[in-house]
Amino acid sequence: xxxxxxxxxxxxxxxxxxxxxxxxxxxxxxxxxxxxxxxxxxxxxxxxxxxxxxxxxxxxxxxxxxxxxxxxxxxxxxxxxxxxxxxxxxxxxxxxxxxxxxxxxxxxxxxxxxxxxxxxxxxxxxxxxxxxxxxxxxxxxxxxxxxxxxxxxxxxxxxxxxxxxxxxxxxxxxxxxxxxxxxxxxxxxxxxxxxxxxxxxxxxxxxxxxxxxxxxxxxxxxxxxxxxxxxxxxxxxxxxxxxxxxxxxxxxxxxxxxxxxxxxxxxxxxxxxxxxxxxxxxxxxxxxxxxxxxxxxxxxxxxxxxxxxxxxxxxxxxxxxxxxxxxxxxxxxxxxxxxxxxxxxxxxxxxxxxxxxxxxxxxxxxxxxxxxxxxxxxxxxxxxxxxxxxxxxxxxxx
Amino acid sequence: xxxxxxxxxxxxxxxxxxxxxxxxxxxxxxxxxxxxxxxxxxxxxxxxxxxxxxxxxxxxxxxxxxxxxxxxxxxxxxxxxxxxxxxxxxxxxxxxxxxxxxxxxxxxxxxxxxxxxxxxxxxxxxxxxxxxxxxxxxxxxxxxxxxxxxxxxxxxxxxxxxxxxxxxxxxxxxxxxxxxxxxxxxxxxxxxxxxxxxxxxxxxxxxxxxxxxxxxxxxxxxxxxxxxxxxxxxxxxxxxxxxxxxxxxxxxxxxxxxxxxxxxxxxxxxxxxxxxxxxxxxxxxxxxxxxxxxxxxxxxxxxxxxxxxxxxxxxxxxxxxxxxxxxxxxxxxxxxxxxxxxxxxxxxxxxxxxxxxxxxxxxxxxxxxxxxxxxxxxxxxxxxxxxxxxxxxxxxxx
Numbered sequence: 168x169x170x171x172x173x174x175x176x177x178x179x180x181x182x183x184x185x186x187x188x189x190x191x192x193x194x195x196x197x198x199x200x201x202x203x204x205x206x207x208x209x210x211x212x213x214x215x216x217x218x219x220x221x222x223x224x225x226x227x228x229x230x231x232x233x234x235x236x237x238x239x240x241x242x243x244x245x246x247x248x249x250x251x252x253x254x255x256x257x258x259x260x261x262x263x264x265x266x267x268x269x270x271x272x273x274x275x276x277x278x279x280x281x282x283x284x285x286x287x288x289x290x291x292x293x294x295x296x297x298x299x300x301x302x303x304x305x306x307x308x309x310x311x312x313x314x315x316x317x318x319x320x321x322x323x324x325x326x327x328x329x330x331x332x333x334x335x336x337x338x339x340x341x342x343x344x345x346x347x348x349x350x351x352x353x354x355x356x357x358x359x360x361x362x363x364x365x366x367x368x369x370x371x372x373x374x375x376x377x378x379x380x381x382x383x384x385x386x387x388x389x390x391x392x393x394x395x396x397x398x399x400x401x402x403x404x405x406x407x408x409x410x411x412x413x414x415x416x417x418x419x420x421x422x423x424x425x426x427x428x429x430x431x432x433x434x435x436x437x438x439x440x441x442x443x444x445x446x447x448x449x450x451x452x453x454x455x456x457x458x459x460x461x462x463x464x465x466x467x468x469x470x471x472x473x474x475x476x477x478x479x480x481x482x483x484x485x486x487x488x489x490x491x492x493x494x495x496x497x498x499x500x501x502x503x504x505x506x507x508x509x510x511x512x513x514x515x516x517x518x519x520x521x522x523x524x525x526x527x528x529x530x531x532x533x534x535x536x537x538x539x540x541x542x543x544x545x546x547x548x549x550x551x552x553x554x555x556x557x558x559x560x561x562x563x564x565x
Numbered sequence: 566x567x568x569x570x571x572x573x574x575x576x577x578x579x580x581x582x583x584x585x586x587x588x589x590x591x592x593x594x595x596x597x598x599x600x601x602x603x604x605x606x607x608x609x610x611x612x613x614x615x616x617x618x619x620x621x622x623x624x625x626x627x628x629x630x631x632x633x634x635x636x637x638x639x640x641x642x643x644x645x646x647x648x649x650x651x652x653x654x655x656x657x658x659x660x661x662x663x664x665x666x667x668x669x670x671x672x673x674x675x676x677x678x679x680x681x682x683x684x685x686x687x688x689x690x691x692x693x694x695x696x697x698x699x700x701x702x703x704x705x706x707x708x709x710x711x712x713x714x715x716x717x718x719x720x721x722x723x724x725x726x727x728x729x730x731x732x733x734x735x736x737x738x739x740x741x742x743x744x745x746x747x748x749x750x751x752x753x754x755x756x757x758x759x760x761x762x763x764x765x766x767x768x769x770x771x772x773x774x775x776x777x778x779x780x781x782x783x784x785x786x787x788x789x790x791x792x793x794x795x796x797x798x799x800x801x802x803x804x805x806x807x808x809x810x811x812x813x814x815x816x817x818x819x820x821x822x823x824x825x826x827x828x829x830x831x832x833x834x835x836x837x838x839x840x841x842x843x844x845x846x847x848x849x850x851x852x853x854x855x856x857x858x859x860x861x862x863x864x865x866x867x868x869x870x871x872x873x874x875x876x877x878x879x880x881x882x883x884x885x886x887x888x889x890x891x892x893x894x895x896x897x898x899x900x901x902x903x904x905x906x907x908x909x910x911x912x913x914x915x916x917x918x919x920x921x922x923x924x925x926x927x928x929x930x931x932x933x934x935x936x937x938x939x940x941x942x943x944x945x946x947x948x949x950x951x952x953x954x955x956x957x958x959x960x961x962x963x
Contacts, residue, residue: 185815329791350596374913493697
């Protein structure tokens with residue numbers, strides 16, 4: 168069988184808001200799945216109202232919902248819940264990221280829907296997961312960052328705890344939701360059975376660190392600035408032209424090459440610095456030696472010297488500098504979407520390149536209720552029925 | 566067919582080092598795949614030598630390689646390359662994260678191996694991807710963070726660019742590698758064909774931000790501290806007991822409730838703060854109002870007041886505080902591994918809960934060369950052949 172898209176034919180119900188849940192389904196839709204985004208018929212997804220906006224629509228909504236079809240349904244109403252049950256009969260996957268308990272209150276929890284369709288895979292992404300004493304609490308990116316310990320280890324010694332400047336709690340939870348979903352899908356190919364996948368943002372962020380790094384021998388490691396505490400050197404150093412240069416040397420070979428480049432070959436055999444444990448232990452002295460050298464050279468000189476030897480090195484770029492890189496342009500990681508309301512919006516492409524069945528953005532995000540009529544028709548709802556539901560405020564059509 | 570593990574029977578060759586590549590395969594092995602970790606017979610994976618160590622083995626190696634089998638082979642030698650080709654004939658997936666070009670130099674690139682096994686899926690994770698003018702450059706987590714712009718937006722206004730305190734470049738790239746792998750695997754179930762999946766750490770980290778947030782109207786947004794620039798309020802605020810409290814209110818309902826809790830209902834209808842665009846625009850004044858209130862209450866008082874209304878709220882916890890939470894214990898996200906060399910090591914569990922076929926850690930990381938003899942025997946290598954290869958330094962057996 169020939170398939171031009173990776174996930175061609177996969178049918179997905181997307182009851183998600185903001186970023187964490189929509190991340191799962193933007194990945195699916197870019198890989199060729201059919202995704203129906205379900206929104207409240209009046210408010211829509213909260214992310215429609217975030218900043219920045221153009222013509223009343225927020226860029227993050229466009230970013231996260233490209234290529235999806237829009238179904239506007241009030242899930243508090245029984246007739247709205249019935250629509251989801253009808254959809255669930257013929258869908259492969261349902262993704263949701265409401266506070267645990269909400270799907271049950273709406274009568275469309277996994278237990279109920281799996282009786283209708285035992286092959287259904289449901290993915291629930293939440294701040295604290297579906298179980299445990301804190302599962303009922305609402306979670307947001309900044310809460311996940313704060314309650315996973317990540318803010319406590321981000322920032323400079325003596326400075327305040329620091330939020331990661333991008334929404335890693337949300338996007339990472341979405342990515343792990345997608346992993347769980349696809350693994351469950353592979354298993355369903357073998358068994359015919361679906362299941363419920365439970366993702367907690369707090370769990371995902373905790374899984375990002377090597378615990379012994381921070382708790383080894385009972386001493387809690389705090390904020391170490393730009394220094395990676397487990398490898399040395401692996402830090403930012405000052406340059407002559409008042410910038411910072413990143414110099415990582417993750418093994419002895421790279422360290423020896425760095426010593427040669429610095430004109431200090433004796434440092435490589437100095438017993439304090441001869442292996443990584445020594446370099447970590449004597450880091451202050453090591454840092455002083457490297458900083459002394461880096462301060463005498465410009466950023467570009469240092470990059471040239473290290474790249475010539477194959478040593479990793481980099482500047483710290485701002486986003487304008489990143490977007491201007493020929494490499495970034497050639498990779499095509501930034502693309503334009505022509506949104507019917509906002510106009511042209513630059514956004515991030517899916518960061519996965521497939522050699523045989525490439526993924527790509529297939530269209531703009533839906534307007535609120537844009538495909539309600541089409542979707543209900545395909546479920547067999549007669550037109551007068553659809554009009555009645557719209558009149559009663561159960562759905563929004565346009 | 567009954568399968569007790571999600572990815573039961575999936576055969577994986579794992580030619581990875583450090584964190585980014587091993588993340589892909591720790592996820593696979595926890596989900597039930599058979600993973601063979603290939604290492605250099607003398608040095609092994611660089612991560613064996615990082616800190617912190619117990620009895621000469623680093624915790625991050627244990628974290629990333631739990632449950633894998635260990636094959637120690639020198640891939641610079643033709644007899645070593647031959648072993649990978651034999652393995653590739655009977656494997657589903659190969660994951661690697663060497664600098665682009667390395668696999669070709671070893672004669673085990675996708676083009677070569679896909680001729681041997683057209684169903685093979687190869688996943689390559691690298692700093693800058695397999696294509697583009699910078700593809701040949703080595704990438705490490707801190708380089709990816711620096712060259713994606715993330716360090717430029719992490720930190721406090723007026724302060725230096727800041728590294729995210731955990732290895733999000735590595736772990737996120739690994740997560741996206743796993744997504745690509747599983748999607749390609751689903752496609753192979755339908756088509757019988759494998760493909761090559763190319764992950765660039767820089768691409769992945771760029772995909773984590775909503776570009777217009779930072780570049781809207783040509784103005785580059787720099788570091789905003791703990792404030793999320795697109796939603797307000799969504800920040801940390803000082804408390805009476807000299808801590809910080811995170812207060813996010815992502816929609817008007819939560820904002821109105823917050824105003825009531827603060828005893829300032831009039832703020833909810835104040836035209837400056839009536840909707841999210843207004844609250845973002847007038848953030849300094851908004852922040853002042855909230856800080857004035859938060860400074861008069863202790864952290865626990867504020868948490869109690871907001872939780873009672875269902876508003877999101879949190880303290881900023883350090884890792885000891887996180888690990889002590891009953892919720893974290895009940896979720897089981899931290900588990901112990903009994904390592905044959907290091908002893909008992911606490912590490913992060915896989916952050917995905919499957920209702921029908923749970924994933925879990927199946928055993929410790931391999932010792933260098935631990936399963937070389939067993940694996941070569943299963944490929945049909947006679948014992949005298951294995952001994953000869955060991956003598957010649959092509960493999961390491963124990």
